[in-house]
Amino acid sequence: MNKVTSRPVEGGWLGLLRQSWPDALCVVLFLVISFAYFMTPISQGLVLGGDDHTGGVGMAHEHAEYHERTGEITRWTNSVFGGMPTYQIAPSYDSTSALGTIQKIYQLGTTGVLSYTFLFLLGFYILLRAFNFKPYLAALGSILWAFSSYFMIIILAGHIWKVLALCFIPPTIGGLILCYRGKYLWGGAVTALFTALQVTSNHVQMSYYFIFVMLAIVVAYGIAAFLPKKDATDDYGMILSPKSWLKATGIIIVAGMIGVLANVSNLYHTYEYQKHSMRGGSELKQAAPEKADAKTDAKAAEKTTETTRSGLSTEYITQWSYGINESLTLLIPEVSGGSSAESILDKVPEAQENMNFMGGLQSIQQAAGPQAASAFLPSYWGEQPGTSGPVYVGAIVCLLFILGIFYVRGPMKWALLAATIISFFFAWGKNSMALTQFFIDNLPLYNKFRAVSSALVIAEFTMPLLGILALARFIKEPDLLRRKPFGMYIAIAVTVGICLLLYVAPGVYGDCINSTQKDIIGQLSNAGIIESTSFSAALSSIHHSLLAKSAGRSLFLVLLGAAVVYIYSRGWIKHWMMCGALALLCLADLWMVDKKYLNDESFSDPMMVEDETTQKPAAYDEILADQSNYRVADVSRGLSNTFNNNQASYWFKNIGGYSPAKMQRYQELIDRYIGNELATFDNAAKQLGDHLDAVNIDSLFPVLNMLNMKYAVVADSTGTAQMKVKNPYANGNGWFVNKLQFVKDADAELSALSKLDTKHIAVADESFKAQLDGTPLDSGTVKLDKYEPNELDYTICSAKGGVVVLSEIYYPGWTATLDGQPVEIGRVNYVLRALKVTPGQHKLHLEFKPASIAKTDTVAYIALALTIIAFMAGLFFNIKGKVIKPKGQDNVK
Numbered sequence: 001m002n003k004v005t006s007r008p009v010e011g012g013w014l015g016l017l018r019q020s021w022p023d024a025l026c027v028v029l030f031l032v033i034s035f036a037y038f039m040t041p042i043s044q045g046l047v048l049g050g051d052d053h054t055g056g057v058g059m060a061h062e063h064a065e066y067h068e069r070t071g072e073i074t075r076w077t078n079s080v081f082g083g084m085p086t087y088q089i090a091p092s093y094d095s096t097s098a099l100g101t102i103q104k105i106y107q108l109g110t111t112g113v114l115s116y117t118f119l120f121l122l123g124f125y126i127l128l129r130a131f132n133f134k135p136y137l138a139a140l141g142s143i144l145w146a147f148s149s150y151f152m153i154i155i156l157a158g159h160i161w162k163v164l165a166l167c168f169i170p171p172t173i174g175g176l177i178l179c180y181r182g183k184y185l186w187g188g189a190v191t192a193l194f195t196a197l198q199v200t201s202n203h204v205q206m207s208y209y210f211i212f213v214m215l216a217i218v219v220a221y222g223i224a225a226f227l228p229k230k231d232a233t234d235d236y237g238m239i240l241s242p243k244s245w246l247k248a249t250g251i252i253i254v255a256g257m258i259g260v261l262a263n264v265s266n267l268y269h270t271y272e273y274q275k276h277s278m279r280g281g282s283e284l285k286q287a288a289p290e291k292a293d294a295k296t297d298a299k300a301a302e303k304t305t306e307t308t309r310s311g312l313s314t315e316y317i318t319q320w321s322y323g324i325n326e327s328l329t330l331l332i333p334e335v336s337g338g339s340s341a342e343s344i345l346d347k348v349p350e351a352q353e354n355m356n357f358m359g360g361l362q363s364i365q366q367a368a369g370p371q372a373a374s375a376f377l378p379s380y381w382g383e384q385p386g387t388s389g390p391v392y393v394g395a396i397v398c399l400l401f402i403l404g405i406f407y408v409r410g411p412m413k414w415a416l417l418a419a420t421i422i423s424f425f426f427a428w429g430k431n432s433m434a435l436t437q438f439f440i441d442n443l444p445l446y447n448k449f450r451a452v453s454s455a456l457v458i459a460e461f462t463m464p465l466l467g468i469l470a471l472a473r474f475i476k477e478p479d480l481l482r483r484k485p486f487g488m489y490i491a492i493a494v495t496v497g498i499c500l501l502l503y504v505a506p507g508v509y510g511d512c513i514n515s516t517q518k519d520i521i522g523q524l525s526n527a528g529i530i531e532s533t534s535f536s537a538a539l540s541s542i543h544h545s546l547l548a549k550s551a552g553r554s555l556f557l558v559l560l561g562a563a564v565v566y567i568y569s570r571g572w573i574k575h576w577m578m579c580g581a582l583a584l585l586c587l588a589d590l591w592m593v594d595k596k597y598l599n600d601e602s603f604s605d606p607m608m609v610e611d612e613t614t615q616k617p618a619a620y621d622e623i624l625a626d627q628s629n630y631r632v633a634d635v636s637r638g639l640s641n642t643f644n645n646n647q648a649s650y651w652f653k654n655i656g657g658y659s660p661a662k663m664q665r666y667q668e669l670i671d672r673y674i675g676n677e678l679a680t681f682d683n684a685a686k687q688l689g690d691h692l693d694a695v696n697i698d699s700l701f702p703v704l705n706m707l708n709m710k711y712a713v714v715a716d717s718t719g720t721a722q723m724k725v726k727n728p729y730a731n732g733n734g735w736f737v738n739k740l741q742f743v744k745d746a747d748a749e750l751s752a753l754s755k756l757d758t759k760h761i762a763v764a765d766e767s768f769k770a771q772l773d774g775t776p777l778d779s780g781t782v783k784l785d786k787y788e789p790n791e792l793d794y795t796i797c798s799a800k801g802g803v804v805v806l807s808e809i810y811y812p813g814w815t816a817t818l819d820g821q822p823v824e825i826g827r828v829n830y831v832l833r834a835l836k837v838t839p840g841q842h843k844l845h846l847e848f849k850p851a852s853i854a855k856t857d858t859v860a861y862i863a864l865a866l867t868i869i870a871f872m873a874g875l876f877f878n879i880k881g882k883v884i885k886p887k888g889q890d891n892v893k
Contacts, residue, residue: 030118074086076789078809079654081666082653082655084662088659091270093265113155119167120142120146121145125139127141144586168194169198174190192867195255213416221238221412264859279448283664285747321383323382323384327427331395332499334547335547360534363529394464397586398495400468400561402490423456481565616651619713626711632652634712663809673753681701685725701729703758737759782795794843794844804837805833806833
């Protein structure tokens with residue numbers, strides 16, 4: 001018997017460098033791949049736009065301008081929805097600046113789209129190295145994760161907070177893996193750091209979904225630890241003892257809490273604000289009626305009925321639900337078509353050869369115009385309101401995932417499989433309503449999040465991970481597939497069978513025409529524009545051709561992937577060759593799909609993107625000549641655009657805007673009054689032009705008046721140009737009321753506004769009696785002397801004193817002093833600030849500088865210090881060669 005000798009582990013810097021060069025090589029590879037994907041736009045200095053990016057710039061402009069001018073951070077802005085905190089618009093705290101520095105170091109100074117892809121790759125690599133897999137296998141897994149189509153699509157859309165949260169989730173779970181492998185110090189440090197970075201990214205929904213992944217792993221290993229077993233560890237070096245599990249779990253919980261506490265400023269103020277936002281629910285017992293002008297843009301469909309008293313409504317939560325059949329996009333990318341923004345004619349050029357289709361299309365174009373016809377015929381035919389593209393993990397990844405189900409052993413398989421199933425149940429939403437309602441009613445915080453289709457990010461994580469675990473076992477046991485081929489047969493039969501069926505008979509998937517298209521076809525048929533049967537058959541045929549083409553492509557890839565694995569199982573190639581071949585195949589596959597959505601055409605000159613956000617129509621220029629303080633509404637492109645666009649927010653204190661986290665009370669005001677009053681104002685402006693004072697119509701828009709809407713931008717009578725219209729009836733920055741009515745609840749307060757003379761009468765909830773009652777009511781003057789987004793100074797003068805109403809949005813945290821003495825702020829007219837003043841002339845100062853920020857920052861600094869200390873200690877022991885080597889050798893050869 002040959003004696004096996006082991007080479008001693010070298011300590012110090014030399015040993016660390018020798019051990020780390022393969023990792024460094026992989027990091028360089030990730031940089032090269034990331035640069036290659038975006039080579040053209042990066043080399044030409046182009047940038048992404050994206051609705052969320054451009055809208056965010058407009059919404060945050062006042063915040064950014066204030067910081068540039070003063071060097072300070074404002075926690076309030078009046079640029080959107082009358083005014084709201086900046087906690088969800090531009091969250092920025094001193095305690096997070098250190099985390100920002102750490103993030104810059106971690107991403108090696110990369111920025112923009114290059115950094116996002118690099119972080120996706122690096123994060124999953126850290127996770128797989130935590131399993132103690134060889135660098136080449138970890139690099140393969142990183143590619144499978146990073147190039148999943150959904151990630152490129154959200155980069156395109158500008159969902160950067162979501163992107164960053166997803167980048168930091170895999171290494172967070174890597175810390176968990178290290179803890180269960182007995183590397184408690186490193187595991188705790190990694191968990192704490194990446195939890196902190198993940199939470200800093202400020203996308204709670206993504207973090208929430210992956211809590212279920214981590215819980216599944218913790219529970220699976222907990223069960224394994226307490227059950228009788230033959231081995232002390234599993235295939236990945238996870239220690240399967242009750243003592244070790246309890247210790248690791250405790251460290252994970254403590255480390256996670258430290259990471260969360262490093263963001264306590266952001267989390268605390270987000271928590272406080274959500275009570276008042278749409279996610280916090282409504283105080284109304286009866287929902288406000290829908291607006292007369294229903295929004296056609298699905299993104300703008302945020303109305304009071306979207307909320308309940310405890311969170312978002314079921315209808316709003318499930319508005320974007322992934323179809324059960326549509327879930328096959330994970331295997332076949334275009335099983336439900338492509339993007340809603342892409343015409344089917346662009347997607348399937350051969351459609352022009354279909355005479356029935358083209359004849360019907362020409363009739364539609366003649367009747368409704370080319371744009372209407374294109375909007376009616378997108379390349380996506382699923383039932384979601386709209387999509388930028390499918391969720392595709394890769395045909396070969398699906399094959400590897402099924403192999404993982406059969407060949408991966410131990411708790412990790414069951415944890416990942418359970419998490420995958422949960423992902424589908426979450427994402428199906430209204431298509432699996434019994435389960436979804438159970439989640440809404442029983443899972444904490446579930447009803448705070450919309451767009452449940454995004455829960456498929458869990459499957460995008462678990463499927464490649466389980467596939468890599470399968471490859472790891474194949475590498476460890478090269479003859480496994482020869483000994484136990486059944487699982488391979490099933491994996492090939494399932495993936496090949498589905499692809500082959502949809503390739504040769506796409507009709508089994510249905511007619512591939514969604515309900516909206518069917519309704520429109522019926523209407524066009526009733527109007528005599530098209531013949532519904534022939535046109536539907538032609539459209540279905542075109543969709544089937546696209547589906548079959550996509551299925552054939554996936555079939556080809558599955559066969560290639562299966563061939564590579566089979567060749568390896570026969571011993572004809574080495575394991576690193578198999579991994580290299582799979583990496584090339586999967587990268588090519590995902591690259592080609594991703595490039596359909598995020599490609600060179602997605603980028604623009606920086607000046608063009610800036611112009612898109614900051615363009616200033618002539619009507620805006622006319623309004624900006626007025627240097628006083630007022631609000632503006634832009635209804636020139638329809639009311640739906642008023643509440644779905646932040647162009648006006650860049651220049652003005654906007655009545656409208658777009659934010660999914662607007663204040664609930666303001667949304668209810670939009671639903672009940674603002675929408676209708678703006679429609680009335682728009683109609684009046686079209687008749688009277690910029691001369692609304694020619695007719696006394698003050699009583700037609702009392703709510704807009706109390707919000708101090710001094711100007712509106714409307715379309716002219718031809719609908720082709722914008723014009724400025726002054727509202728001569730705006731109430732101004734503040735005024736005294738001669739009557740104050742108290743009502744018992746929110747319903748009564750909101751209803752009272754319907755006939756309220758807001759210039760002379762105010763209505764308040766009984767809960768504000770202490771702040772507002774007991775003062776003689778009188779007339780007087782209110783003059784705004786100084787405006788900053790977070791500070792307001794007024795001069796107030798009256799003979800008898802009284803109640804002053806300010807045209808500013810009420811929110812707890814604003815403080816007031818009258819001649820230097822603190823006074824309480826009350827709420828009137830559902831959303832406005834008000835306070836009592838005594839007779840005479842006074843100086844009133846309001847400011848929004850919550851004291852809670854300094855307190856929470858202190859806690860965050862302590863948590864961050866603990867994280868850094870843990871990392872420094874881990875680094876010290878690693879360099880000295882004193883870190884205990886986990887039981888067993890590398891998990892793959």
